[in-house]
Amino acid sequence: MKSKSNHIIENLKDKGLKVTPQRIAVLVAIQHLKSHPTTEKIIEYIKKGYPNIAVGTVYKVLDTLVENNLVKRVKTEKDIMRYDGVTEHHHHIYCTESERIEDYYDEELDSLLSRYFSKKGIRGFEIEEIKIHIKGKYRQT
Amino acid sequence: MKSKSNHIIENLKDKGLKVTPQRIAVLVAIQHLKSHPTTEKIIEYIKKGYPNIAVGTVYKVLDTLVENNLVKRVKTEKDIMRYDGVTEHHHHIYCTESERIEDYYDEELDSLLSRYFSKKGIRGFEIEEIKIHIKGKYRQT
DNA sequence: CTGCGTGCAAATGGTTTGCACTACG
DNA sequence: CGTAGTGCAAACCATTTGCACGCAG
Numbered sequence: 338m339k340s341k342s343n344h345i346i347e348n349l350k351d352k353g354l355k356v357t358p359q360r361i362a363v364l365v366a367i368q369h370l371k372s373h374p375t376t377e378k379i380i381e382y383i384k385k386g387y388p389n390i391a392v393g394t395v396y397k398v399l400d401t402l403v404e405n406n407l408v409k410r411v412k413t414e415k416d417i418m419r420y421d422g423v424t425e426h427h428h429h430i431y432c433t434e435s436e437r438i439e440d441y442y443d444e445e446l447d448s449l450l451s452r453y454f455s456k457k458g459i460r461g462f463e464i465e466e467i468k469i470h471i472k473g474k475y476r477q478t
Numbered sequence: 479m480k481s482k483s484n485h486i487i488e489n490l491k492d493k494g495l496k497v498t499p500q501r502i503a504v505l506v507a508i509q510h511l512k513s514h515p516t517t518e519k520i521i522e523y524i525k526k527g528y529p530n531i532a533v534g535t536v537y538k539v540l541d542t543l544v545e546n547n548l549v550k551r552v553k554t555e556k557d558i559m560r561y562d563g564v565t566e567h568h569h570h571i572y573c574t575e576s577e578r579i580e581d582y583y584d585e586e587l588d589s590l591l592s593r594y595f596s597k598k599g600i601r602g603f604e605i606e607e608i609k610i611h612i613k614g615k616y617r618q619t
Numbered sequence: 620c621t622g623c624g625t626g627c628a629a630a631t632g633g634t635t636t637g638c639a640c641t642a643c644g
Numbered sequence: 645c646g647t648a649g650t651g652c653a654a655a656c657c658a659t660t661t662g663c664a665c666g667c668a669g
Contacts (some may be wrong), residue, residue, distance in 0.1 A: 559634085
């Protein structure tokens with residue numbers, strides 16, 4: 338917990354952002370919840386240890402964090418926003434039966450794709466990032 | 479236009495949905511607008527030729543169409559919904575400088591991916607669909 | 620100190636809902 | 645004809661905003 342907070346504090350400082358308990362709380366919440374939480378879930382979690390935080394503040398903090406790439410917004414077909422605390426490149430697995438969204442890391446796939454697109458390219462378009470959305474069902478093994 | 483409407487009517491009938499002018503108007507609008515329009519854009523377009531349509535009706539029609547796979551919701555990092563009238567499998571190119579979202583078809587890529595995943599798989603997960611999100615910038619040629 | 624960040628509460632705006640009415644099949 | 649679909653307007657609810665206060669740098 339200490340080391341996590343330190344890491345978080347560094348990240349904020351590196352971006353020239355003021356280090357406030359609210360920002361730390363939001364980052365800790367996202368890391369702890371892991372499951373690409375909604376703003377609601379984040380607020381719910383934070384309120385346990387910090388009942389006075391304002392809802393508006395959480396939204397503002399999230400905006401700031403997204404602008405500074407400390408957190409990402411997750412693409413969804415719903416109109417409720419979800420967040421991702423993992424900043425390294427990764428893909429997402431969407432379960433069609435639940436709200437679950439899992440991370441998917443695959444370097445082999447990444448290099449396959451980057452090879453494919455560096456050869457093929459897209460006319461008039463400069464590719465910055467390629468993310469895969471895998472849709473399907475989890476089955477009990 | 480005639481042929482388009484006929485095609486649309488068939489699609490509705492095939493799903494066992496009643497064929498109403500409102501549903502036709504929504505489908506025509508999405509096809510005509512092409513650019514993965516927001517609900518607002520769809521309503522704006524329909525009102526030109528059909529000023530009395532109710533906003534609520536358009537939302538209900540869109541829900542019905544999505545449920546019946548005649549239209550898809552487009553994943554976005556914004557909380558405003560966008561729609562896609564193309565039901566064949568395709569990918570999306572997101573421009574980071576504008577709101578543009580373009581379709582991307584690539585059978586070679588599709589078979590590459592399906593080969594890759596049929597070999598590799600994901601433990602405990604049954605893949606239904608793989609979609610690629612390509613993020614970057616359009617450059618003037 | 621000095622302004623960025625927060626708390627609070629009201630406002631916004633896309634989307635949903637309930638109900639009486641209409642028209643598709 | 646009977647019911648699925650529509651129009652309308654009020655309700656909803658996630659998110660935004662404005663402003664006074666407080667704390668990080």
